[in-house]
Amino acid sequence: MICPSCGHVNLPGADTCDNCLSDLSPLDLPIPQDRVEASLMMHTIFALEPRAPVTLPLSATLAEVIALMIQREVGAVLLIDEADQVCGIITERDFLTKLIGVVPNYDRLPARQFMTHDPETVAPRDTLATALGKMDLGGYRHLPVVNDGKAVGLISVRDIIDHMTRMTLKG
Template identity: 30%
Template sequence: MTVKRILDEKGRKVVTIAPDMAVRDAVALLAENRIGAIVVLDEAQAITGLLAERDVVAAVARYGAECLDRTVAEVMCRDVHTCEEEMEIEAVMEIMNSRRARHLPVARNGRLVGIVSIGDAVRSHIRAIEHETREIKAYIAG
């Protein structure tokens, strides 16, 4: 299964923020949207970072509650890995595993077109296994 197919099924809506936004406001967006990460875009709409729950936890450990008044740019991950729609989900899972990333923004020509999570990848993998199981059972029964 490709990333494009996953995005076609789940949708392409991505919550984004500016790097100068307060962490407090970003945390509110995470909670409001029930998501684990927000893509950070600059004025030109280029991906400049990713703010995930674990970045917020690390910031709280480092700065205490005052981290909520810092900007997203101060606590976000700047080393953002992306994937492309044409990629197979197995390749995306390899990137997520090797980079210990739970979310990968999807880019086309350098522009954000979606995001995939480890949950999306696992659901896709489970569906593929279930399909294979049905095919094997049908073969055995037939």
Template identity: 30%
Template sequence: MPNVAQILKSKLDDPMAARRTAERPVLTIDAEASVFEAVKMMAQYQIGALIVTQGSEKKIAGIVTERDYARKIVLMDRSSKSTPVRDIMTAQVLHVRMSDTAEACMALMTQHRMRHLPVIDNGQLVGMVSIGDLVKTIISEQQFTIQQLEHYISGVHT
């Protein structure tokens, strides 16, 4: 089963993800920014979550997702332009390490009903793994296994 480091490396094959990674390894937004700015950034980069930072050290303060927007702005009839991200972000941020497996990430996401996991390496934010990244990885692994079994059954060995 691939680990988080391999998943992040494979994301570079996706042109949109590669462009984002070249510009910034992980997209973040300041806790004082408006929710409108956060949603605009998510739309621009076609992503579903941003890491929220705070202070001059850009310390991780939380995570804001499309789900936060839908539940805490739209459904509560608040203004996205006047509400700061800190008011709707999830402050308790679970994360994974580069050595964690896709299976461990999937278990964590399932258990906590979440779709995005920041990746921390040596105390630094180095990436983000989404449920889509994990599904893509698992499907790719299954396709490889199926190919190997088909070759084995048919007597073709590589």
């Protein structure tokens, strides 16, 4: 990266110029190519209007998780401790890949045994691009929205796709 102040050639991604110590960090920001990219970079998680998180205590069984998923028509349940801090997430994919046909009588087992511990999260003020990047890198379909360790929402990749579709259709 070439410093606009002194012309020194720095390593790509450098935050400051090695020669004159000028701030180079704003130069690394990507430039959106269309309305969808601009929205992903500008809008925060609030734009998705995240639904309330569906939670159970850490003591829940897998049967309780399944029942709640069916009742609330969701694909993920957050497991929380006594202080309402997010400790884990269990998803429908977990049931399909880790339990059904693999673990006999799994419904009686504790959910915490199969949950993803300390799941990746986003904050309400994170950008949609941040959420999408975390989902892509981790292979996640759901991300808890957390404020001070407490779940305030849950977003899915479908929520982001719906948002992107709306941006594409705007004229």
